[in-house]
Amino acid sequence: MEFSETLWTERKGCTPKPFWFEVVLVPRMKMAFIFLLTFLCFIAPVHQAPLQNATISDLAYKNMDFAMNLYRKISSYHDKNIFFSPLSISTSFAALLMASDGITRKEILEGLNLEQLETADQPELIPKLFQLLNENMAQNGSLRVDQNMALFIRQQFEVMKTFEDNMKTFFNADVKSVNFSDTSGSISYINEYIEQKTQNKITEMISSLDELTQLLLINTIFFQGAWINPFNSNLTREAPFHIDNYNIVQVPMMFKEDKFYTMEDIPLGARVLKLPYQEGVSMLILLPDKGRDYTVIDEEITAKRFLSWTKRLTKMKLEVNMPKFKMDRSYSLHNILPNMGMVSLFSNSANLTRLSQGKTPMVSEVLHKAVIEVDETGTTAAAATTTGIIPYSLPRMFTVNRPFFFFIYHEETLSLLFMGRVIDPTKN
Ligand SMILES: *[C@@H]1O[C@H](CO)[C@@H](O)[C@H](O)[C@H]1NC(C)=O
Ligand SMILES: *[C@@H]1O[C@H](CO)[C@@H](O)[C@H](O)[C@H]1NC(C)=O
Ligand SMILES: *[C@@H]1O[C@H](CO)[C@@H](O)[C@H](O)[C@H]1NC(C)=O
Ligand SMILES: *[C@@H]1O[C@H](CO)[C@@H](O)[C@H](O)[C@H]1NC(C)=O
Ligand SMILES: *[C@@H]1O[C@H](CO)[C@@H](O)[C@H](O)[C@H]1NC(C)=O
Numbered sequence: 001m002e003f004s005e006t007l008w009t010e011r012k013g014c015t016p017k018p019f020w021f022e023v024v025l026v027p028r029m030k031m032a033f034i035f036l037l038t039f040l041c042f043i044a045p046v047h048q049a050p051l052q053n054a055t056i057s058d059l060a061y062k063n064m065d066f067a068m069n070l071y072r073k074i075s076s077y078h079d080k081n082i083f084f085s086p087l088s089i090s091t092s093f094a095a096l097l098m099a100s101d102g103i104t105r106k107e108i109l110e111g112l113n114l115e116q117l118e119t120a121d122q123p124e125l126i127p128k129l130f131q132l133l134n135e136n137m138a139q140n141g142s143l144r145v146d147q148n149m150a151l152f153i154r155q156q157f158e159v160m161k162t163f164e165d166n167m168k169t170f171f172n173a174d175v176k177s178v179n180f181s182d183t184s185g186s187i188s189y190i191n192e193y194i195e196q197k198t199q200n201k202i203t204e205m206i207s208s209l210d211e212l213t214q215l216l217l218i219n220t221i222f223f224q225g226a227w228i229n230p231f232n233s234n235l236t237r238e239a240p241f242h243i244d245n246y247n248i249v250q251v252p253m254m255f256k257e258d259k260f261y262t263m264e265d266i267p268l269g270a271r272v273l274k275l276p277y278q279e280g281v282s283m284l285i286l287l288p289d290k291g292r293d294y295t296v297i298d299e300e301i302t303a304k305r306f307l308s309w310t311k312r313l314t315k316m317k318l319e320v321n322m323p324k325f326k327m328d329r330s331y332s333l334h335n336i337l338p339n340m341g342m343v344s345l346f347s348n349s350a351n352l353t354r355l356s357q358g359k360t361p362m363v364s365e366v367l368h369k370a371v372i373e374v375d376e377t378g379t380t381a382a383a384a385t386t387t388g389i390i391p392y393s394l395p396r397m398f399t400v401n402r403p404f405f406f407f408i409y410h411e412e413t414l415s416l417l418f419m420g421r422v423i424d425p426t427k428n
Contacts, residue, residue, distance in 0.1 A: 060133060183208075252324045
C-alpha cells in the first residue's frame with residue numbers, strides 16, 4: 001500500500017483532476033489556518049440503519065469518527081508529524097456527495113462514516129446538517145472560520161441546475177466554467193479567485209495545472225485563534241524535547257503557571273490538557289506518559305475516547321511547559337481514501353451523474369497540505385486567571401517534552417477542526 005507525502009507542486013502531470021486540500025498557517029497571526037481543497041474531476045452516493053432525527057451533534061460525532069479513522073490510516077504509514085483539517089475534508093466530500101450516485105455515493109457515505117445519516121425521505125439531510133453545523137459555529141460571530149468553496153468545471157461539461165443550486169444553498173459555493181485547455185489563463189483565474197477569497201492570504205495557490213482537468217473543487221477555510229491566556233514570551237527558554245530514547249532536540253519551550261483544565265487517562269497512559277482559544281475553540285493536548293510508546297496510543301484514539309476526555313476535565317493548578325512549533329504537512333489523500341473504501345471515485349467507474357450527464361469524470365488526485373504555527377500569542381491577558389488558586393497547593397507539572405497529539409475543536413458542537421501529532425517540533 002503506497003502512501004506518498006508530496007507537495008501539490010510536485011504532483012505528476014499525467015492524468016487530470018487533482019483534488020487538493022490545503023491548510024496554510026499565515027505567519028504573524030496568532031494562530032491561523034487557511035486551507036484549500038481542490039478536486040479535478042469527480043464523484044459519489046449511500047446507506048444503513050438510519051438515525052432518526054439526526055442533529056448537528058450526530059454529524060459532528062460522525063465527522064469525528066471519520067477524522068480518527070483517517071488519522072489512524074495516516075499514522076500507520078509513517079512516524080512523522082501529522083496535521084490536517086478533518087472538518088474541511090468532510091465538508092468537501094459532502095459537496096461531492098451531492099454530485100454522486102450509485103456505488104460512488106455509497107462508498108463516500110461509508111468512507112465518511114455518514115451512511116446512517118442518509119435517509120430516503122430526506123435526501124438533503126446531510127448537506128443541510130453541514131450547513132447548520134457551520135452556521136452554528138459562526139453564531140454570534142463567535143468563531144471566525146471563513147469557509148469558501150467553488151467548483152471549476154471544464155466548459156464542455158454541462159452542470160446540472162439542481163447541483164449548482166444545491167452548492168449555492170448548502171455551501172454557498174459558486175460553480176464556474178473554465179477553459180482548462182488554456183492552462184496559464186486557468187491558473188491565473190483560479191489563483192485570483194483564491195487570493196480574493198482568502199483576503200490575499202494565499203496568492204499563488206496553483207503553479208501548474210493539467211490541461212485535461214475536468215473538474216476542480218476548491219474549498220478554503222480560514223481560522224484565526226488567539227489564546228485566552230497567552231504565554232509570556234519572556235519565559236520561553238530553549239529546552240530538550242525527547243523524540244525517542246536516542247534523539248533529543250532543543251526547542252523553544254513556552255511556560256505558564258495557571259489553573260488549567262486537565263485529566264489523566266490512566267488506562268491509556270496519557271494526560272490531557274486543554275488550552276482555550278477565544279471564540280469558543282480549544283486545543284486539547286494529549287501527552288503520553290513518559291516511556292509510553294505513542295504508536296500504541298495512535299491505535300487507541302477514537303471519537304468516543306476524545307469525548308470522554310472533554311467530559312472528564314477538571315481544573316487544577318499546573319506548570320505548563322509547551323513547545324512552540326510550526327508544521328507544514330502535505331498528503332496525497334487519493335492514496336489513503338481508497339483504503340477507506342472510496343475506490344470508485346478515483347476510477348473510471350466514478351458515478352458523478354448528479355453533477356453532469358453523459359460521460360462523468362473521476363478524481364485522480366487528492367492532495368492535502370496543512371500548516372500550523374503555535375506560539376505564545378494571544379490578545380490581551382485580561383482574563384482573571386488567578387482567582388481561586390488554592391494557596392500552598394504545589395502546582396503539578398505538565399511538560400510537553402516528548403511526542404504528543406493535539407486536537408483543535410469547537411466546544412459547543414464538539415466539531416473537530418484540526419488534528420495533529422508532533423513527533424519532532426523542529427521538523428516543519
Ligand atoms: C423525531 O422523532 C420522533 C419519534 O421518532 C417523531 O415523532 C418526530 O416527529 C421527529 N421529529 C422530527 C423533526 O423529525
Ligand atoms: C449511477 O448510479 C445510478 C444509481 O445507482 C445508476 O442508475 C446509474 O446507471 C449510474 N451511472 C453510471 C454512469 O454509473
Ligand atoms: C450565541 O448567542 C446565543 C443567544 O444570544 C447564546 O445563547 C449563545 O450562548 C451564544 N453562543 C456563543 C458561542 O457565544
Ligand atoms: C480555450 O483555450 C484554448 C487555448 O488557449 C483556445 O485555443 C480555445 O479557443 C479556448 N476555447 C474557448 C471555447 O474559449
Ligand atoms: C517582558 O520583558 C520586557 C522587558 O523586560 C518587559 O517590558 C515586558 O513587560 C515583559 N513582558 C511581560 C508579558 O511580562
